[in-house]
Amino acid sequence: MTASKKSQRKLALLSRSAAAILAIYGSGFTQAQAQSNDASAKASDDTQIAKVVVSARRREETLQDVPVSVTAYSAEQISKSGIADITGLALTLPNTTLSASRGTNSTLTSFIRGVGQQDPLAGFESGVGIYLDDIYLARPQGAVADIYDVERVEVLRGPQGTLYGRNTIGGAVKYVTRKMGPNTDMRLKASVGSYGQMDGVFTASTPISDTVRVGGTLAKFKRNGFGKDFTTGEDNYNKDISAARLSAEFMPNSSLFIRISADTSQDDSNAKHGHRLTVGKISGAPILSNVYDTRANLNTALGHKQQVTQSGVSALVEYQIQPDLMFKSVTASRHDKSFAPIDFDSLSTVDFDVPALYKNKQFSQEFQLTYTGKSVQGVAGVYYIDANAYDKFDVRLLGTSTFTEGDIDTKAWAAFADASFDLSKDFSLSVGGRYTVDKREASILRQIYLGTAGSPAMGNPSAVFFRTDTNLSKADLHREDKKFTPRISASWKASADQNVYASWTEGFKGGGFDPRMNLVGSKLSLDKAKQGFLPEKISTFELGLKSAFANNSVLTNVAVFHSDYQDVQIPGSVAIDTNGDGKDDSFAGVTTNAGKAKIDGIEIEATARVTDAFSLSGMLSYIDARYTKYIGAGNIDVASQRVFQNTPKQTASLRANYDWSMPVMGNAGKLSLSSSVAFRGKTYQFETPTPILDQDSYKLWDASLVWTRSDNAVRIGLHGKNLSDTRYKVAGYLFPTLGEGSTTAFYGNPRTYTLTLDYRF
Template identity: 50%
Template sequence: MAQEIAADANSADAAQEFQDEGAIIVTARRREERLVDVPIAVTAYSGEQLLQRGATDVTDIAQTTPNTTLEASRGTNSTLTAFIRGVGQQDPVSGFEQGVGIYLDDVYLNRPQAAVLDIYEVERIEVLRGPQGTLYGRNTIGGAVKYVTRQLPQEFSLKARAAYGSYNQIDGIVTASAPLNDIVRVGGSVARLTRDGFGENLTTGLDNYDKDIWAGRASVELGGYGEPVLIRLTGDYTKDKSNPRGGHRLVVGQLSNAPVLSDVYDTRGGLIDPAQEVEAYGLSMNVSADLGAGLTLRSISAWRQDDSASPIDFDALPAVDVDVPAFYRNEQLSQEVQLLYDDGGALQGLIGFYYLDAKADTQFDVRLFTTLAGLTGFTEANVDTETYAVFGDFTFDLTEQFSLSVGGRYTWDERTGSILRQNYLGGGSPVFGGAGVPFGSPLTNFNGKEDYRKFTPRASLSFQPTIDHNLYASYSKGFKGGGFDPRGVGVNAPDLDGNSLLSDAEISDFLSFDPETVESYEIGYKGNLLNGDLYVALAAFRMDYTDVQIPGSVACVANGIPTFCGVVSNAGKARFQGVEVEANARLARDLLTGGDRMNLALSGGYIDAKYKEYITNIAGLGPTDVADFRQVQNTPEFTGSATLSYSTDLGDGELAVSGTGSYRSKTYQFEIPNPFFDQDGYALFDANIVYTAPGDRFSIGLHGKNLLDKRYKTSGYTFVAADPITGDLALNNGQVIPTLGKEGTLTAFYGNPRQVFVSATVNF
């Protein structure tokens, strides 16, 4: 956890006072506070701490954050899958909104593409658990991850950082800034991040799991550092030209008898068109003005766009069998205004307005040439969102020990969907350069609109018997709007037998799904003990989750043609309850300077996540509750970590040594348990040695990640027959039975193997 985190140069003096006391500073409630004072479960990491640990991207922090999963989505390099306390979203196609909000410098990222943010020039990262929405930005039902970049310094600065390591990892980052006069500063960073693959595509010869990224940020700042107004203009750009990430088959090919490869990072998928590429860029303007009398006005304006081309070979074999070339195109425009009040008295708070206009377009083929020569199912799904919200949150100190916080948000969501599904015969669809011609009428040709409105409240009561102890209880409600299933078949649905056409209203009803809500209850304790040598945070929570949105796709037959169908439903009800603990103990200190010498950081999470009702439509049975046979995905029952760090003087410089062990218990990749995919519990071990020269002129480090070289699954694809109730796999002579394509799709993706690298940073 971060030891010293300051968020706003306008409050630099107050932040320094807190730092001198050795407190942990966060801005989870839109104002600088000691972490012990915040009645919210939050984990914070400083940029310096992340560098010391050799963190490369935002997914690294999940190892040491309770009840949190952050990982690259299946078949991608930079699309993020995020779950907090059992709430998230694994499907990245348009139509499905994320359950965990990702913020880059207070700008909400509406889509998960390009959201695996690389860590460079970061000020801090905060992870807030539980529903958010009364304090800023978009309403998020599960939690939020806030990535905050560094503010430009007042003096000229030039810094270079480089790393070299396993798999020919070569990283370089150059950062420079300069003041143009007393109030204007300019600066930026350029990053080149590369690595050879962990494995190889044995069909194409390309590296698998490689990295090839150019990235950059630029800023212009006016004011701040004592001025009443701070204007920050920023732009960022990322281009990812890494190779397609191919999966590892878990079963023998049912048609080709292709064996299971010995190296889990090797693949044999033959699809290479379109060329893998992700390009993301954005502009933002953040304005903060001190109006006096305790009032501060903030405005956050942003525009972002990303475009992805992804060739995904589902069955990971050379034949054109469940090959899926895909395009993702996203654009968003957002505006947020906040008025904050804090005059040092008993009342603090804010009111705000948020607007988002976002377009999410997805196009993909599903090529099934071995099923029917040249058969392709093409989908184009444009699902756009326009949302408005007003929110407020106020804290009133009832006495010196008791404080009450209340907040609320009213959200208007408008979802517009345009979905086309068309079969082609004779090759791929023209969108992907294929020679196929339309085969039959469209399975879906839908245009529709839905509106969703919801008020979501929050309240908390804190009791601080002394300044270093805080007992709190809170209640909050989260909301995520509904949408349209981009894979839905909306012509001869729901029985897909071709016997009856549905009306436009019935098609809209069949393709749409309802909003979901969470009611969250939490009690907790935070305390600074032993004269500040021990920080402890405990939280117990319960979340009642209703109308849970469960997306997916299955093999089906529509108009007599084998294809795939969306099976999105509001499954019913779930209950998540558990406990979390975080502790930071100073085991030894320098008697002369009082600085840390040995430190132990601990984190632990337990969650009992269960579906209480899970309604699914089963052929011959109709709507059936299968809750007893379903699991909550990406949510291990136990998570935990321990980091032991030690620093000592070495000449006039400092040597810091740290090691981290983390553990995650059994994880289900899908709601339906699958013995091939379900990942048993595992532990990871990292270690770091960093020398820092006097005056922070330069540093050099040695970093090791996953030192025991553990192989663990993070995601996958499945299209094989299973019992519709229990999920037990159907077998024929011990072999799986394909439901889409001829080979059988049971394809897994894995976390990174052991990596060792050296890093060097020079401050000029």
């Protein structure tokens, strides 16, 4: 029996088992409730789980009613769990990977259900959309932001297109900030912790009239490094981030709401360098004992130390035309800039150093109409984005400096609509569609200079020019991709507490151009370069069951899905021989459309309020993602030798929480003790298995002790993360044939402790 058939049988068995368990429990609870209505009536409201409201379908619905795979985290949950940034959410999310990208502190690598994007270079868009109050963030730079000033975070799994401004093929992460209240509100959160952690967030808002409210947030996050750079003497894996947000809200009348917002952040953390996993090929440099230590010598790019700045302004207008009809306009402009010194070899010599600059800007406009009638609900809209992604960098390697510059424009517009029809009180049908037009233009320049001091464009005006390998303008590189993607779903209220749904959705991500392409040495023809890489497409069928048991004290959500994934975009870098001497002396970007893949999976989430003091929550997911066609070198199908990166087959988590009353200094309050364990199966870093870099399965143990005053004005918490001090890889570089050999890994955080104080004035 083949591995694929074994996986299919395992998935089918797991699905049937889950369905059988739920059917047994559902039947048991239903019979018990039918036999003893009096007992149900006497159940304490204290054991009921509070309803969670989400806007996954662009209108407010409870989490258990919405027929979509979505997980939501309230600001209260995030605070009590001590989650600092978005990557901390991934441990409790089914089939989801969120981590800081290799060589960076704040660029996000995100994968949901096997779909994502690892490379943050210009020309690539993530398969997972990041949204800040309905504003799509086109680039991943700065997306690993500390969570502050939010009402909730929603994570949607599967293709998103008929409900969202920008088409995202794998899923979406939404930050939803809270609207200001009618009274003056001031909040302070302070944190101190291990490795010299000192954080502070101050938020204030106030009405200045009956129709105008203003507010803002100032935040600072600092921490020493987990390791040292023995060459520069600087901390490695440290943190130094400043952020601010200002908002003004206008309510001229009861039908009109306007919000003007501006935000900015600056990451001044040191460059984050990897840990060498092999002895230096030339120097014989040994492997360091601490995985957070490095010998990297590069700490500047264009004379700047590592820095990521981003800012944006936006305008939201909501106009209630009629009680059941709302018009919404979302206008936004964003910019970011990154100075990124990347030392691939992590040694004190200039062996494989890449100082880089990334710049991105975008303008987007979305118009929506939302209808919430008694039996018909839906949304329709149009979306436009005009974005530019620019990068330039030197590759300082083997006595030369190879300069690369990529400038890529994206202009895209789309029309989308999704409507739900209540055909009876228990059955509803939703249909939707989206038409997308993506236009891309690119210019790419690649030049070689003698010596490792760098190119003129990267700060060395005396560089000696050798030759030009690639010089293509936007007149040469342009493409337009068009696609209609439909969606249909049905929802059946099997009982008052059970909601069954089925959906079929298509997703689409436009093609583009790899800004690192090289026409010399990589066997890339001019015609192939001008074509670029093709769009990728996915179609997903999903069957789900959302249930409540025991007077709403037990909630379960189960989803089984199957996806057909075509023309998968695989960006990567390969070592190349540019002078024909049989020795690799540079590298180039090679982005291919792998072919075809099939993805099957199951996701189970459950929450139980066992007593008014004790609660449990957990997650279990399994995914079988496999390539069925992968055309490699020589036009050979190597699908059997390829794997999905950043997609562990199994993930699971379990969290327990116990509350009890505890007055402190005469103030009534509640003490909460919680502990959680998260499991992640073996994770591949690339499409080709790489034992030295791939991460075996591991577990992470967290715990928190939190006291909250009865009026929620004071909260004090002690949070321990990764208490078992597990070392686990989250990213890496693999260029074993270049120079000293660049095989380096980046790791998740070690054991940390944080003491937090939340004070509401």
